[in-house]
Amino acid sequence: MKNIMTVVAQNRIADKIHEMVLEGEITGSMKTPGQFVHVRINDTTEHVLRRPISIADIDPEHSRFTIVYRAEGEGTRKLSKLGPGDTLDILSPLGRGYPVEQNTHVLIVGGGIGVPPLYELSKQLNRKGVRTTHVLGFNSKKDVFYEEKFGALGDTHIATADGSYGTEGYVTDVIRTLDADFDCFYACGPKMMLKVLSETMDLDGYISLEERMGCGFGVCYACVCETAEGDWIKLCTEGPVFRKGEIIL
Amino acid sequence: MNREALKINLPGLELKNPVMPASGCFSFGEEFSKLYDLSELGAIMVKAATHEPRIGNRTPRVAETSSGMLNAIGLQNPGVDHILEHELKFLEQYDVPIIANVAGSEIDDYAIVADKISKAPNVKAIELNISCPNVKEGGIQFGTDPETARRLTARVKEVSDVPVYVKLSPNVTSIVDMALSVGDIADGLTMINTLVGMRLDGNGQPILSNVTGGLSGPAIKPVSLNMIYQVRQHLPHIPIIGMGGIATADDILDYISVGADAVAIGTMNFTDPMICPALIEALDERLVEMGITHLHDLKGRAYK
Numbered sequence: 193m194k195n196i197m198t199v200v201a202q203n204r205i206a207d208k209i210h211e212m213v214l215e216g217e218i219t220g221s222m223k224t225p226g227q228f229v230h231v232r233i234n235d236t237t238e239h240v241l242r243r244p245i246s247i248a249d250i251d252p253e254h255s256r257f258t259i260v261y262r263a264e265g266e267g268t269r270k271l272s273k274l275g276p277g278d279t280l281d282i283l284s285p286l287g288r289g290y291p292v293e294q295n296t297h298v299l300i301v302g303g304g305i306g307v308p309p310l311y312e313l314s315k316q317l318n319r320k321g322v323r324t325t326h327v328l329g330f331n332s333k334k335d336v337f338y339e340e341k342f343g344a345l346g347d348t349h350i351a352t353a354d355g356s357y358g359t360e361g362y363v364t365d366v367i368r369t370l371d372a373d374f375d376c377f378y379a380c381g382p383k384m385m386l387k388v389l390s391e392t393m394d395l396d397g398y399i400s401l402e403e404r405m406g407c408g409f410g411v412c413y414a415c416v417c418e419t420a421e422g423d424w425i426k427l428c429t430e431g432p433v434f435r436k437g438e439i440i441l
Numbered sequence: 442m443n444r445e446a447l448k449i450n451l452p453g454l455e456l457k458n459p460v461m462p463a464s465g466c467f468s469f470g471e472e473f474s475k476l477y478d479l480s481e482l483g484a485i486m487v488k489a490a491t492h493e494p495r496i497g498n499r500t501p502r503v504a505e506t507s508s509g510m511l512n513a514i515g516l517q518n519p520g521v522d523h524i525l526e527h528e529l530k531f532l533e534q535y536d537v538p539i540i541a542n543v544a545g546s547e548i549d550d551y552a553i554v555a556d557k558i559s560k561a562p563n564v565k566a567i568e569l570n571i572s573c574p575n576v577k578e579g580g581i582q583f584g585t586d587p588e589t590a591r592r593l594t595a596r597v598k599e600v601s602d603v604p605v606y607v608k609l610s611p612n613v614t615s616i617v618d619m620a621l622s623v624g625d626i627a628d629g630l631t632m633i634n635t636l637v638g639m640r641l642d643g644n645g646q647p648i649l650s651n652v653t654g655g656l657s658g659p660a661i662k663p664v665s666l667n668m669i670y671q672v673r674q675h676l677p678h679i680p681i682i683g684m685g686g687i688a689t690a691d692d693i694l695d696y697i698s699v700g701a702d703a704v705a706i707g708t709m710n711f712t713d714p715m716i717c718p719a720l721i722e723a724l725d726e727r728l729v730e731m732g733i734t735h736l737h738d739l740k741g742r743a744y745k
Contacts, residue, residue, distance in 0.1 A: 193476060194715060217554075232712065237659040237688050238710045241505040267505070283714065376458045405499040406512065407711040411468040414503040424496045424517065429472075 193286075193409070199278045200256060206330075206337040209305070211248070211260045211273045218284050219255045222247060225313035226289030226380075226400055229259065230408035232281040232292035233267045241265055242283065244405045244428070246380075248308035249315070260308035260337070286408050290398050290433050292316045295375035297323040300342075301363050301389060303381020304330055307338055307391055309400060314345045325349075326373070327366045329381065359362045364388055377436075387441040397436040403427050446735050447721070449483070449703055450576065451680045452628040453566040453604035454538050456483040458702055459693065459736060460721050463684050463705035464542035464608075465514065470535075473710075477718050480534040486493055486631075486705055487528065489544040489570050492553050494520035499650040504640045504666045509658030509686070510708055511638055513651035516544055521554045529561045538565035540606065548593050556600040566603050569594060569627075572610030572634035584610035584634070587622030594623045604628035609672075611636050611664055620672040620679075621639035629680035630672065631705065633665045658708040662686035666699050670743060672702060673700030686736060689718070690723035698743040 197216035205211045217396035228246045233239035249258035263272040290313050298317060302310045307328055314324045324346040330336045342348040349366045350358030359366050361384060379389050380400035390399065406412035410429035417427050418440045447458035461484040469487050470479055479485065497517030504511045532539055541558045545551040555567055571593060572584035583593050599607050608628040613619050620630060635655025640648050665685030683701030687693060688709045696704045709716045728736060
């Protein structure tokens with residue numbers, strides 16, 4: 193589970209958003225989109241908690257994978273300064289990801305820093321012959337990333353809350369205008385977005401949640417969420433991906 | 442390997458080595474059993490058990506701080522009966538003594554849990570949790586009032602089949618008074634629990650839903666060392682399991698030096714899940730390097 197990876201490349205791809213490519217043996221065990229890695233900032237004790245970051249792209253052939261994260265706090269800002277040849281201690285792969293099911297046409301909806309895991313998901317769905325339509329929401333033009341990468345996999349629509357790029361408004365404003373028959377939807381983003389989607393979409397769906405984590409592998413009980421049955425379960429091991437309606441949002 | 446140098450006997454506990462995961466940082470061991478052989482550990486302090494199942498506090502439950510973290514889990518656990526039937530059963534396959542952390546809201550709750558859990562074959566000692574800062578009732582008030590702490594300890598001692606270690610809270614005016622209040626009836630002390638703290642977000646709002654949480658990790662090590670040092674001056678013989686921010690073999694030596702008999706590893710299990718076996722190995726090597734025959738040759742050297 194614990195592995196030392198080598199940084200191959202790191203780039204800033206939008207405002208405060210960084211893409212890091214890592215290389216190491218453990219990549220071979222990464223199969224399911226929507227899983228995450230738990231990253232230790234450095235080998236000192238100044239940051240005792242790891243940072244959960246979703247896997248955006250898996251390249252098993254070269255034993256490489258990509259993470260995309262927002263450098264918002266002190267820890268992630270330190271991560272963003274790493275360059276080629278630096279090493280990173282990660283726990284991986286963690287959590288339950290998205291099921292890659294055989295369908296005709298599915299809707300993929302991402303919000304902000306929830307977008308990255310959907311890229312690997314869309315790649316795997318396309319590999320299976322599933323047609324994907326993507327709706328990605330951001331706050332502003334400066335926050336937009338991965339439009340071209342998703343565009344290469346299927347129709348891709350961008351919404352910005354301030355209207356500075358794409359459709360003005362939220363992902364739901366775009367979805368309303370789509371004239372297509374989807375078999376199901378897959379989503380990752382802010383809790384409010386997932387809640388609105390779950391309540392308004394007349395489709396089965398899978399959503400990926402985010403929560404502050406301690407250990408990342410089921411020990412500390414920091415990242416719990418409530419199921420429709422009233423149980424409190426751990427997001428890091430039972431999730432982060434859940435079926436629509438399974439979790440109370 | 443000179444494992445003899447690490448063996449320690451305490452009431453109820455034959456420890457292969459002085460290193461054990463601290464309660465709340467190891468759940469009930471199942472997750473860690475996939476990473477290493479739990480029989481390597483000196484003991485395991487399992488997550489707190491209460492009479493009834495508890496769902497704990499709302500999220501966010503953790504926040505990082507400089508060289509530490511705050512937690513306000515709120516004793517989420519499936520209840521003592523479930524723990525006896527499942528979690529403790531699971532641990533029976535390992536050759537490791539279990540220290541069961543017992544929590545409650547009232548003295549009777551503690552007594553019920555202690556009575557039941559002390560009968561499990563692998564539970565060799567009880568850690569009386571009189572110091573959880575994250576639950577509204579119980580927990581903390583037992584740990585801050587010497588008279589109440591004494592009454593609770595006496596009651597649990599009556600019903601428990603195994604030795605009782607009292608976990609002291611650092612959130613008191615005099616840790617010595619607290620230790621003295623239970624010192625003649627408890628079989629040992631574990632110290633310290635977390636320090637109450639808080640962290641705000643960029644908008645000036647508390648991050649934890651509980652507003653406050655317990656501070657742990659390397660940031661609290663100096664506080665813990667001092668408290669154990671102070672208590673040791675007044676209670677020269679009581680067994681003490683020390684904890685608070687241990688990250689290296691030298692940290693363990695510091696704890697032994699101020700008078701602890703054994704140590705528990707908490708927060709650093711999250712930072713590095715392999716830390717316990719790594720520390721056992723490193724401690725062994727460190728003693729060889731220093732030419733020390735037994736770890737306890739260093740015990741109390743800070744005041745001797």
